[in-house]
């Protein structure tokens with residue numbers, strides 16, 4: 176009887192209580208013309224490269240089990256926390272957190288190997304269910320991905336010369352079928368775009384056609400409220416952008432650093448996606 180009372184009390188404080196299981200794995204993937212190692216943090220143990228985010232209502236509490244499928248240890252942290260937690264080889268950790276702000280709660284790898292290889296997962300709180308999209312940004316110098324994965328390389332080369340730039344795991348134009356990221360909306364819609372930079376450098380997104388309003392940013396909060404056509408997304412920052420299109424058409428969005436709009440040195444490719452707005 177006492178247990179039941181406590182359970183009811185807890186439910187009255189927290190809107191919803193859910194559990195979530197995530198799997199961490201480093202593996203090699205073919206991305207466009209290159210083969211590269213990536214670390215993926217995903218709800219799918221099968222490790223699809225394109226890891227969908229998890230949306231929650233405000234004040235949702237989650238219990239999160241994270242299972243390391245790798246035979247090496249990793250470290251993870253929330254991108255708004257200074258300290259992290261160790262995932263031992265083939266081990267697991269359990270976290271709980273309540274999500275009470277409209278923002279991206281990003282779980283990011285913090286050991287050199289998995290961080291450099293993009294291990295990241297976004298829990299996005301407080302967005303309406305309609306018209307929401309997700310862009311996980313990533314860059315890598317692919318000839319160092321294998322030594323990073325097997326931990327024989329423990330630091331960045333100088334200079335770092337990335338040749339791979341992706342959104343949700345794919346470079347342009349391979350991402351043109353990406354239902355998570357390609358925006359399909361209508362004039363007047365409120366379109367919410369969540370961006371998580373899981374890469375190793377700042378990516379400054381530039382929108383053609385529309386200005387966006389910055390609704391939240393964990394690493395760069397002084398930008399919140401700005402309405403811009405370009406803004407930097409710092410490494411491991413999560414940002415929520417809002418656009419309300421005033422005209423129809425197809426408009427590209429790309430990293431304004433045009434080096435990142437290449438694939439293996441060829442233009443155009445890399446970090447570019449599309450806003451398709453119907454009348």
Ligand SMILES: [Cu+2]
Nearest residue numbers: 381383427429
């Ligand atoms: Cu442009």
